[in-house]
Amino acid sequence: MTLANKRKTITAAVMVFAVLLLIVELYPIFITLLNGFRRDIVILSGQKFALSQLTTDSYMLVFKNRQMMKAMGNSIVVGLLSTLLSVGVGAMAAYGISRFKFRGRNALAYSFLVFRMLPQMSLVVALYMMFRGIGLRDTIFGITLAHSSFNVPYVIWMLIPFFTAVDKSYEEAAMVDGCSRFMLFRLVFLPLVAPGLVVAAVFAFINSWNEFLYALILTGTKARTAPVAISSLIGGDTLTWGQMCAASTVMLTPVFVFTLAMQRFLIRGVAAGGVKG
Amino acid sequence: MKGAGGQGSPVPFLLPALLIIFAVLIFPIIFSFVVSLFDWPLSAGGGERKFIGGGNYVALVQDQEFWNSLKLQLGFIFVAIPLELLLGLSAALLLNREFVGGKVVRALILLPVFFLPVVSGMTWRFMLQPRYGALNNFLLAMGAPEITWLGHPSFAYAAIIVQDIWRMWPFVFMLLYAGLAGIPTDVLEAAEIDGATFWKRLFRVILPLMYPTILTALLLRIIDALRIFSEVYVMTEGGPGMATTLFSLYTHRQAFGYMKVGMSSAMAMFLLFISIVFAVTLVRKNMSLEKLEDQGGNR
Numbered sequence: 363m364t365l366a367n368k369r370k371t372i373t374a375a376v377m378v379f380a381v382l383l384l385i386v387e388l389y390p391i392f393i394t395l396l397n398g399f400r401r402d403i404v405i406l407s408g409q410k411f412a413l414s415q416l417t418t419d420s421y422m423l424v425f426k427n428r429q430m431m432k433a434m435g436n437s438i439v440v441g442l443l444s445t446l447l448s449v450g451v452g453a454m455a456a457y458g459i460s461r462f463k464f465r466g467r468n469a470l471a472y473s474f475l476v477f478r479m480l481p482q483m484s485l486v487v488a489l490y491m492m493f494r495g496i497g498l499r500d501t502i503f504g505i506t507l508a509h510s511s512f513n514v515p516y517v518i519w520m521l522i523p524f525f526t527a528v529d530k531s532y533e534e535a536a537m538v539d540g541c542s543r544f545m546l547f548r549l550v551f552l553p554l555v556a557p558g559l560v561v562a563a564v565f566a567f568i569n570s571w572n573e574f575l576y577a578l579i580l581t582g583t584k585a586r587t588a589p590v591a592i593s594s595l596i597g598g599d600t601l602t603w604g605q606m607c608a609a610s611t612v613m614l615t616p617v618f619v620f621t622l623a624m625q626r627f628l629i630r631g632v633a634a635g636g637v638k639g
Numbered sequence: 640m641k642g643a644g645g646q647g648s649p650v651p652f653l654l655p656a657l658l659i660i661f662a663v664l665i666f667p668i669i670f671s672f673v674v675s676l677f678d679w680p681l682s683a684g685g686g687e688r689k690f691i692g693g694g695n696y697v698a699l700v701q702d703q704e705f706w707n708s709l710k711l712q713l714g715f716i717f718v719a720i721p722l723e724l725l726l727g728l729s730a731a732l733l734l735n736r737e738f739v740g741g742k743v744v745r746a747l748i749l750l751p752v753f754f755l756p757v758v759s760g761m762t763w764r765f766m767l768q769p770r771y772g773a774l775n776n777f778l779l780a781m782g783a784p785e786i787t788w789l790g791h792p793s794f795a796y797a798a799i800i801v802q803d804i805w806r807m808w809p810f811v812f813m814l815l816y817a818g819l820a821g822i823p824t825d826v827l828e829a830a831e832i833d834g835a836t837f838w839k840r841l842f843r844v845i846l847p848l849m850y851p852t853i854l855t856a857l858l859l860r861i862i863d864a865l866r867i868f869s870e871v872y873v874m875t876e877g878g879p880g881m882a883t884t885l886f887s888l889y890t891h892r893q894a895f896g897y898m899k900v901g902m903s904s905a906m907a908m909f910l911l912f913i914s915i916v917f918a919v920t921l922v923r924k925n926m927s928l929e930k931l932e933d934q935g936g937n938r
Contacts, residue, residue: 476919480918482868507663
């Protein structure tokens with residue numbers, strides 16, 4: 363066998379392997395998508411799949427489910443608010459860390475990184491009691507604030523490289539023109555790091571969108587977000603798998619669209635401890 | 640340290656972030672520590688709080704369920720993560736070549752990483768149901784008997800591990816593939832021309848060069864696995880019995896099942912300490928500020 367032939371054989375084998383991998387990895391996702399288009403009763407009765415079973419009934423039930431719709435609305439609001447808050451505050455802090463020299467600068471940057479990686483379980487009980495004490499439990503503001511505990515450090519970590527990349531000459535020119543540090547930040551830096559802001563915002567939103575534990579403990583009927591609402595579709599006597607799959611598909615769609623659109627930034631986005639619920 | 644070094648004070652820029660971090664991160668940790676020194680029932684107002692010093696920590700050490708949850712947690716980490724690394728590395732080595740549809744495969748294979756953890760847990764629970772679950776349908780078609788997977792302690796434990804491997808090995812793949820792509824091709828080709836066998840190249844050239852990336856992936860996965868909660872919670876609720884009550888699930892149960900906030904906080908402190916050790920190791924080794932700043936240049 364010549365070398366070229368050998369290479370071809372290997373490539374063919376790799377392609378077969380890749381297809382097998384894809385089938386295994388995408389199968390559960392396929393199951394979710396498919397069963398959203400089947401009715402609960404059809405699934406529970408264990409009928410073999412047939413094309414005639416396909417219907418949007420489960421979606422209709424989900425869309426008519428007031429609590430579910432409210433939870434999805436809450437998820438969007440909490441996601442947007444916590445993104446806004448953490449990108450605003452985080453951009454300022456990232457600027458402060460990357461464009462100033464001060465004592466403890468390294469230590470501060472390190473602490474933000476470490477903060478991002480702390481387990482939510484170690485904070486949630488204390489947050490629960492604090493929020494109950496000051497009336498923040500089961501409020502949109504409360505859960506937004508809780509989500510900021512991981513999103514603020516996350517955004518800072520994402521943005522530092524963007525701020526560092528800005529050339530010094532911009533700063534010097536603006537300083538000569540008599541810009542204050544704050545004007546410099548707003549008028550010079552923010553436009554220059556805009557792509558970074560978009561990436562950080564998208565991932566911060568997804569972090570909040572996926573979050574489960576804080577939502578489970580810190581919200582009740584009023585501020586409950588969609589992941590908790592979806593989990594309540596299954597359990598005890600309610601086994602509405604069709605609706606669960608339909609609602610899950612609705613939740614997954616924006617995440618998948620963003621991820622496929624942001625391939626280039628995935629590694630940094632995820633390595634920062636991104637997609638954890 | 641390019642860029643840094645302007646005059647003026649950074650405080651106004653850092654203050655808002657620091658305030659938020661203090662309110663929802665530092666203060667809860669301090670509060671948690673204080674609570675962990677009390678016999679503190681959850682009930683609102685009515686319960687009697689009693690300072691017991693290290694009492695909760697002593698009680699934990701004597702609590703069999705605590706050791707059980709720790710054992711399950713460690714088992715989870717020791718089984719799932721090596722397999723994830725192995726799968727991720729193998730796939731990175733195999734898929735690191737041009738072939739038709741390669742880009743699409745490498746993109747699609749990452750989708751499970753972005754599958755909402757809750758949805759992943761629920762979907763696996765669905766697939767493992769008796770009668771109508773996908774896995775049992777498959778087994779029945781093969782003539783095998785039906786199994787109530789999540790009703791059986793060892794199968795349920797295996798199932799939460801498989802769920803994690805399924806969802807997270809592509810994450811390892813993603814990191815390692817990027818690391819592999821970062822090795823200059825002439826280094827690899829030089830080794831190939833020297834006639835080194837694949838295994839020799841792997842152990843002498845590729846793995847040493849990828850060591851920092853592998854370490855990062857390992858630490859990230861450990862930190863992540865230490866706090867696993869939602870997937871398992873919706874998949875098995877820690878059951879059957881205590882068979883899948885991992886560390887976080889037991890912490891949750893102490894607070895909201897047994898209403899013992901003090902005990903739960905003591906567990907939280909323990910988890911926090913371990914996580915900080917791993918996180919600091921990771922940050923010091925592989926995520927220094929200089930490295931972050933270097934990344935700024937090449938994007």
